[in-house]
Amino acid sequence: MMTTNSSSAGSSNGRREFLRRGAAAAAGAVVAGLAGVAARGAVSRDGMVWQINPARCVQCGRCMTHCVLTPSAVKCVHTYAMCGYCRFCFGYFDPGAPELTTAAENQMCPTGAIRRRFIEPPYYEYSILEDLCTGCGKCVKGCNTFGNGSLQLQILHDRCVQCNECAIARRCPAQAIERVPLAKWNRMKSEFGAVPAAVWQHREPDANA
């Protein structure tokens, strides 16, 4: 009797072999069924990406510290269309700034990642130097608290490795990190919906059912 590649078995093993084949066919059906049933509610054929919903974000600072990447894949991005081009930008200046000059000690950003450029009186353009930004969210907090909220934190998808479970999402106190279909990866701030009532609630399996 041979027990090699081909499972051709002697007649004594015929019944066992038959049972094994049957069980294998059943197992195959189970695997296919599981995958099929699990994918029944597929919102995307092609995969999902993680995104911060700026309407929920409370700028806790964990985006900077909890990403699996160092530096974090989260950075500040600027929706120019929402910006007031304020001379006294609440994202740019530290509220306790002694003077309103571009000197580093007056700036909100600890790494000097915001560039300010004069446009015309009284307007200034602010842009983010991505490589310097650490995603700490200080400017976003300033801009959202007192300004127009044109600064937002977002996961940058050229950096993000799309962890199966985003390490920041897991620790985000406001459940602001959402899984969205790949096709919707580039929503900007104005394209997110309003804050759902229970921002705090960890989504339970049947919460939306």
Place this chain on the structure above:
Amino acid sequence: MLERRVVPRAGALALIVAAAVSADAAEQRFPKPDFKSGYVQPVYHPPTPARSAVREWADVAVLAAALGAAAWLALRARSRRGLWALSVASLVWFGLVRKGCICPVGSIHNVALALVDPVYGLPLVTALIFALPLVAALLWGRVFCAAVCPLGVIQDLVVWRPVRLPTALNRALGMLGPTVLAFGIALTAAGAGFWICRYDPFVGLYRRSGPAGMIATGIGLLLIGVVVARPYCRFFCPYGVLLSWGSRLSRRHLGITPDECIQCRLCERSCPFDAIRGPEPPHVDRSAARRALVRALWAAPLFVAGAAWAGRAALDALAPVVHPAVALERELRAEDAAGTPDLTWETRVFRLSGEPRESAAAAAAAARHRLRLAGLWAGAFVGFVGAGRIVASVRRSDRREWVPDRGECLSCGRCFAHCPREYVRLGRLDGPMGNP
């Protein structure tokens, strides 16, 4: 709103701040400027994802092709060298290039969550990544483990001086995998997150970035893996448990000898994973064997019940650690008792959301209930697997030659070179060994 609590320090901006906050209700506190200088407003273009639909599907195709190649190398070509080369290619592609995520091991979570939560979107690509290696196992054995899995290949490449573990230790450690599988699924189903992914020891090495503990565990396991071959695969991997079931039922499977076993025993110690089984002497005392079997069958239900109880107790005790809703309730309660609100971001966000305090308690209670139930099932499952293994171990085997254990064999192909019949096949040997 949380923002109101941020009190600016007295400074040059204070007055403007006061003005701005009073205008809070407006959509845009500062109107969009009306530029006179012909300034053109830039448009921010977010950087394009490293992922795209094409790449996601290409990944599935690469996985399928790699499985096919591994099966061909292990079963048809019988080439250890080929499997080694494929392992290196998998390490580079699935590990270093695609950075390990998402892999079939982690996809257990996605599938489990999608099964209990109809709202959770499981992309078709993920369903396929979960299913393909299992289908391959049903056809050809654990060819995924042989040379495709990014977690497996990194360990396989460091196997250098494998030692044999005592059978009892092997069996005891062998229960960890089913435990990880059951409780990994249980935690996901109870809404407590993806714990198998969190303890993936090697993904940090592939990303070349990650928490210190994760990197240290990965390096530690690789060091252990020099002498205890592929420790994660054999003792922790939850997906390996599923694959081993598939492999036991597989249609075809790698064999040590290309044609027949001549009982030379040269392969006996060749497997670094202790997966080769030899002929067993027939039971001398038939009735003693039968009594042992009956005892095992009697003990099984007790074993299952005990494990179920232990599983429930374990997840109940761990609830505040593993489930955010339970943790939040505990923090809120501690703050209420001490009269110091808003010590953590979680409690601040909750209190500012305006949700009634009871809803946090209700969510925590529901989470705890679900955890207990999931723990009960997970424990029962582990007990069932354990009981099954005990029963199987006292059963009489009718094995008469040296064969790989279909469940434990990783199809790595290391044993081929120890079989004299293989040398005959390759035309490198004839004579008594070659032509029995």
